[in-house]
Amino acid sequence: MSAPPKLPLAPRPAAPTMNRLPARPASTLPGITAAASPAPAPPPAPARATMPGHAQVAAPAVRPAPAASPQLGHAATLVATAPAPPAAAPGATALATVSTTPPRPAQNVPAVDVDVTIEPAAPSDKQRRAIVIAAGAAVGIVIALVVGLRAGRHAAPAAPPAVAVAVPSPPPVVAVIAPAPPAAEPVAEAAPAPPAAKPQPRPKGRRLAREAVAPRPEPRQPIRKLALATAKKEKPAAGDREAARAAYERGNSLLFSGDAGGAASAYREAVRLAPADPVGYRGLGLASEKEGKTNDAITAFVSYLKLSRHAHDREVIARRLSRLTHARK
Amino acid sequence: MTRADGLRLLGLLATFATACATAKPVPVVHAPPAPLKAAPPPVRLAWMPLETTVSPEVASTVNQRLAGLAVAGVTDKFQAPVSMEMAQLAIECIERTPACYGKVGRSVGADRLAWAEVARASKRDASVTLRVSLFDVGGGTLVRQGARTFPNAKAARDGAAALFDGTFGAAVASAGPAR
Numbered sequence: 001m002s003a004p005p006k007l008p009l010a011p012r013p014a015a016p017t018m019n020r021l022p023a024r025p026a027s028t029l030p031g032i033t034a035a036a037s038p039a040p041a042p043p044p045a046p047a048r049a050t051m052p053g054h055a056q057v058a059a060p061a062v063r064p065a066p067a068a069s070p071q072l073g074h075a076a077t078l079v080a081t082a083p084a085p086p087a088a089a090p091g092a093t094a095l096a097t098v099s100t101t102p103p104r105p106a107q108n109v110p111a112v113d114v115d116v117t118i119e120p121a122a123p124s125d126k127q128r129r130a131i132v133i134a135a136g137a138a139v140g141i142v143i144a145l146v147v148g149l150r151a152g153r154h155a156a157p158a159a160p161p162a163v164a165v166a167v168p169s170p171p172p173v174v175a176v177i178a179p180a181p182p183a184a185e186p187v188a189e190a191a192p193a194p195p196a197a198k199p200q201p202r203p204k205g206r207r208l209a210r211e212a213v214a215p216r217p218e219p220r221q222p223i224r225k226l227a228l229a230t231a232k233k234e235k236p237a238a239g240d241r242e243a244a245r246a247a248y249e250r251g252n253s254l255l256f257s258g259d260a261g262g263a264a265s266a267y268r269e270a271v272r273l274a275p276a277d278p279v280g281y282r283g284l285g286l287a288s289e290k291e292g293k294t295n296d297a298i299t300a301f302v303s304y305l306k307l308s309r310h311a312h313d314r315e316v317i318a319r320r321l322s323r324l325t326h327a328r329k
Numbered sequence: 330m331t332r333a334d335g336l337r338l339l340g341l342l343a344t345f346a347t348a349c350a351t352a353k354p355v356p357v358v359h360a361p362p363a364p365l366k367a368a369p370p371p372v373r374l375a376w377m378p379l380e381t382t383v384s385p386e387v388a389s390t391v392n393q394r395l396a397g398l399a400v401a402g403v404t405d406k407f408q409a410p411v412s413m414e415m416a417q418l419a420i421e422c423i424e425r426t427p428a429c430y431g432k433v434g435r436s437v438g439a440d441r442l443a444w445a446e447v448a449r450a451s452k453r454d455a456s457v458t459l460r461v462s463l464f465d466v467g468g469g470t471l472v473r474q475g476a477r478t479f480p481n482a483k484a485a486r487d488g489a490a491a492l493f494d495g496t497f498g499a500a501v502a503s504a505g506p507a508r
Contacts, residue, residue, distance in 0.1 A: 252419050256436050258410035279421070286415055313423045316414065323382040 244274035260290035278307035371404040375439030377413045391445045413444040427469045434466030457485040
């Protein structure tokens with residue numbers, strides 16, 4: 001496509017133009033208002049500006065519209081200036097050229113008829129470079145957004161802001177489980193508490209506020225409860241667990257063969273090896289009951305119920321314990 | 330037929346006859362004498378006592394009936410050292426399923442298990458349900474089971490015999506002194 005020749009600036013008679021509009025109120029004409037003709041535009045025509053009493057002004061850069069942009073590839077009729085549509089970036093050059101003329105005083109421009117054929121100017125090398133850079137940046141931003149969204153989706157929910165508070169730790173109480181006395185609950189002995197730490201200086205300002213929301217140290221618990229809790233938390237070694245299980249199975253064999261005393265000894269061994277495992281207490285209770293040692297059986301069953309909060313046979317043991325308690329009375 | 334043809338035919342016949350005469354005879358295999366019929370393996374019945382803490386008066390009667398239970402095909406009978414509930418607790422299989430009963434049977438070394446259970450309705454309700462069972466450990470099936478609810482423990486004690494007879498019927502006879 002070849003660029004149409006520029007029109008010379010020649011006086012033109014005030015012949016009626018195609019898009020001549022009546023004069024508008026001056027207040028509606030801050031500059032030049034643009035109105036694109038909705039009908040299919042005629043083939044590219046040279047732009048002209050018609051002003052009554054003035055010479056016609058040709059549009060500065062009139063170039064053929066690229067075939068790929070049909071919206072801008074045909075002539076448009078500009079009646080007045082308007083902000084260029086965002087999609088008309090290539091053609092904005094010509095439009096900007098027109099609109100950059102300083103607006104005349106309203107009283108001096110009773111009517112403005114501008115017929116401008118806008119044809120997008122071919123982007124120069126700088127423009128192309130800028131377009132490429134902008135496109136690259138946009139792609140990069142999009143990729144970064146997508147990656148960030150995915151990472152945010154897979155990431156764990158953000159933890160609440162950690163409040164680091166230096167709380168004086170309570171003196172630790174060490175509970176020691178005795179090595180399984182015969183048919184007795186785990187005996188807890190409290191080790192002598194270490195000397196209390198030196199009182200720390202009183203926190204001030206923000207530190208004081210943080211300390212206000214910090215969890216307070218738990219109140220002291222009875223030693224027996226602590227021992228039980230420690231026994232719960234303590235996990236015996238794998239070897240001890242296996243040995244305890246073997247002792248329990250040996251106790252079962254002895255119990256089924258009628259040797260209740262031997263079974264009780266084996267169950268005690270299981271309790272000694274794994275004091276946190278409740279099955280040893282259960283076996284000990286059964287063997288003691290079989291031996292007729294009701295008190296020992298009751299103690300063992302109580303320990304079993306304390307240690308096995310979610311055992312499936314808990315109800316059966318509780319019923320058995322109730323029967324034993326009634327029988328003892 | 331010429332004379333030469335006759336000689337050839339004669340030669341062929343002689344060859345066949347020689348081959349047949351030299352073939353080894355098929356040995357006759359005599360079946361070994363059938364072994365004597367093996368004696369049936371012993372069938373051990375373990376009756377599992379009812380704990381006296383459950384219901385002393387009912388337990389006494391029921392245990393007597395269990396001890397005197399005679400089951401057809403059972404060659405040996407003995408009292409298990411533990412009750413069914415205690416055995417199930419020990420082996421950590423407390424469900425009333427054939428699988429758990431089978432484990433109990435293997436633990437006590439029995440082929441049949443006989444036991445009774447007593448369940449009270451509630452603390453306010455004095456009614457008692459008595460259930461008796463016979464389990465085949467090898468087959469993993471409950472051979473017989475019967476249950477009856479009595480208004481109280483005394484009635485259960487009195488009606489235990491009838492329950493045993495009605496449950497085990499002709500195949501299982503309740504007789505003989507307790508072993």
